[in-house]
Amino acid sequence: MTTTAIKNAQVYNLESGQFSKQTVIINEGKISSVSSPTELLPECNQIDATGLYLTPGFIDTCSQIGLKEIGIRWEGNDGYEPHEENGYHLDVVDGIYPFDKAFQDAVAAGVTAAHIVTSPEAVVGAKTAVIHTHGQTVDEMILNQHLGYSFSMGDVPKRAFWEKTKSPLTRMGIAQKIRSSLQVLQNTAKLQEVPIFIRSHRADDIVTAIRIAEEFSLPFILVHGTEYPMLPPQHHDHISVIAGPCFQPMERGELKHLDPALYQTLFEQRVPFTFATDHPVSSVGHLQMEGCLALKAGVPEKVIMNGLTKDAAKLLKIDQLTGSIQEGLLADLVLWNKHPLELTARAVRTFIEGKEVYRWE
């Protein structure tokens, strides 16, 4: 039995949103207890984390890490299959390369889990999965192998379709492709339980996505949501948003209105939201910075911290495994040298299932 105690750290509490001094004991890869700093410790390895902050590992709720490797072009790009119109026959776990250098960036930035979604080129993308950001085979990294189905709207799939077929695809055509896929999927999967993710930036695409979801009486998760603030404030029961990334080049018309005020609007309108880098659109290393941008825009600290951890785990249906510092959950933990919502804060040590996977030397 390997037991480790992290003591004297300022530990994040997701209920209060505060940090307070606690001792966290890790046993066999799981959190075995969270106790007061005065309690007597069993005989075990001890990490003195005086002056450091301890949080659950951050979770990137939309990423192409491992699927679209950094530093190389087509040879390492498995994010989009141009000849497969019904991408739901595909599985992202068959395309993930565990030695993509970006995984090192992830653990160095305190990101311990990521939701892998195919490239935005695919109107109907592959089945998505949630993985840990460290391992030698994707199988040992998997947290949720078949989370949901992903779809994509707007200029990116339009252009990809043109490049492939030299015939145009309209927004009407995209909507139709999504509808017909959902009709097929409805017969085979329990879509009420299997989430659907729709990438869209422009306000009209967002409205279309809502319309389609309502036709099928399905909850759905909007990915990006760049122009959400331009919609009239209206309560939609069944929407949550994987928002951003706000830190990215704004080279396309659809990104014209990209601004961290998005986070503030979602907060004000009580739309549940989480953060994403869509790596390599923004680097996985900048997930924490998305949180800082939200803070700058006026979102309360607790909403951001939970959006990066517990709420992200809930959205990805892995909250029974990870996402909070709680007895029985996996020891996916990060020690930070400063408050993690400081722009200059760095992950000092990162643990996945209790194993140290990064240490800042």
Add this chain to the structure above:
Amino acid sequence: MGVKTLKVYRGATIHTMDEVNTVISNADLWVYDGKVVKVGANTDIPSDAIIEPINGTIITPGLIDIHTHVGIWGEIDEQTNDACEYSDSFTPLMWAVDGININHFSFQQARKGGVTTVQTGTGSANPIGGIWSILKTGGNSLQEMIITEKSGLKGALGENPKNVFGQQYKKTPYTRMAVAKIIREGFLKAAVLSSEERRSQIENKTELSPFIEVLEGKMPLHLHAHRADDIATAIRIAKEFQIKLCLEHCTEGHLMLEAIKESEASVTLGPFMLPSTKYETRHSTPAAPKMFHEAGIPFAIMTDHPFIPIHYLILCATEAVKYGLDEVAALRSITSEAAKLAGIDERVGSLEAGKDADFVIWSHHPFESRSNLLATFINGNQAYGKEKDRLCNRLFV
């Protein structure tokens, strides 16, 4: 032009970024006719001056981004992309001033991000691309905005020219050797001219004229170089012709600091916050500025806008701090040091009597997460910000 009334911005903490990085708390910043007149604490303010109370805020000089494509890349509207003349690999006469649209929204973004001066122009497709310019990000006309009309001849080594010309257009250059040859060509031809011939070339604005101006030290050669071997090639070429070199990007520079220091080339670093989507940037690291600083090599941090949106220049400097760079050095790299490297430090980069009144008011120190930019001033005029009443209300909350 600036307001012909003395205005005194009172109560902020001013990071002057002068030679010794003086910081003055509860300071007075005197501005008259577009210039800084005085910076100090408890100054004797003349009775006819207008006092602007901005207690509790932080003032820095306007930020300088010395490698961008502001106003010319035409991002979002690709129909207006005028950044690279793809028709030939050798286009020394492409002038930034002929391609810059001062109404492009990237200028607004710059002001919103506190960036008051940019160097902008051609991109990196061509081994010899064109001539860059340095300008303010606000003003009524291009002419009024220009600080340095011809701030250097821009070229590029490595993957980009190889990809655009060799791979896509099936033309030369296909190899790094051919890229270097094209860059050398103009200098070789210009170097053998008599002074009479040189004058005539310049008068006639021939393709050789920019090379002559570089050879005569009137402007530097800017070379885009990511990989260590490309950086070494840039240094080799500059040495051959005894010309002033600016190493642009310098991504693998941290692997060869000694050679760079010895070359005395000036260095711009960035955009190290992009994921390395290209093979040649795979060793990119935000720790590079720290390593350059420790090696004693002056550098400026840049965005390469639109690749990092220009309003995030401050975040680029902050990221370098996160990776160990000294805070003052980080701020210098986007103000006074950038001004020095670009040869415009007589006018901008620090807040001292006689310099342009380009400054930014922040709610907190700009490296803090909670910091918000409250106002940007160019030549003493407010170029971005909430109207004054709202500004003050916010400040006194």
